[in-house]
Amino acid sequence: MEWLEIDTENCPVRRALDVVGEKWSLLIVRDAFNGVRRYDEFRRHLGLSEAVLADRLRKLVGAGVLRAEPYREPGARTRSEYRLTAKGRDLWPVLLSLAQWGDTHHGAPEGPTLEIRHTRCGEPVRVVVLCEGEERAALGPFDVSVRPGPAARPLVR
Numbered sequence: 001m002e003w004l005e006i007d008t009e010n011c012p013v014r015r016a017l018d019v020v021g022e023k024w025s026l027l028i029v030r031d032a033f034n035g036v037r038r039y040d041e042f043r044r045h046l047g048l049s050e051a052v053l054a055d056r057l058r059k060l061v062g063a064g065v066l067r068a069e070p071y072r073e074p075g076a077r078t079r080s081e082y083r084l085t086a087k088g089r090d091l092w093p094v095l096l097s098l099a100q101w102g103d104t105h106h107g108a109p110e111g112p113t114l115e116i117r118h119t120r121c122g123e124p125v126r127v128v129v130l131c132e133g134e135e136r137a138a139l140g141p142f143d144v145s146v147r148p149g150p151a152a153r154p155l156v157r
Helices: 012-020 023-033 039-046 050-062 092-106
Strands: 066-072 078-084
Touching: 012 023, 012 050, 023 039, 023 050, 023 066, 023 078, 023 092, 039 050, 039 078, 050 066, 050 078
Parallel strands: none
Antiparallel strands: 066 078
16 A cells, blocks of 8 residues: 555544644643643743633643643632643653754744753753664664554545
8 A cells, every 4th residue: 555545534643633733732732841830821921812721721631631630729719730641741752853843944043942951961952763673773754664554544535
């Protein structure tokens, strides 16, 4: 089966975008990685409408990317803090890849907005694609081949 013969309804990229393919969703996840937990903090930092924020948080919680944990300030009603789940934390390399691409192709002339460094040694961090074989070599798009997997279905016309 060739690429144009495969039904893309079951594509993992498509399924992932169904969950986090909207700009605000990834920006909420980015902020969650950087310690933002509360609705008002997301709203203030991202500057999006209450309706959009509430919708995106509900969808991210429903998809299992975030979990809502109740908290209560003295004298106030119970509210939720939003924390990344394991599924949400698995988006970390995706966000780093986007940041790396953004800095490379759309960065500010004076340099990156954020420097992401290894805590232990202080060196910059880069996202790479590695071969799982003994070489553990970094790969580019022309170093790999793609073939249909067990979930691939033929395109019905």
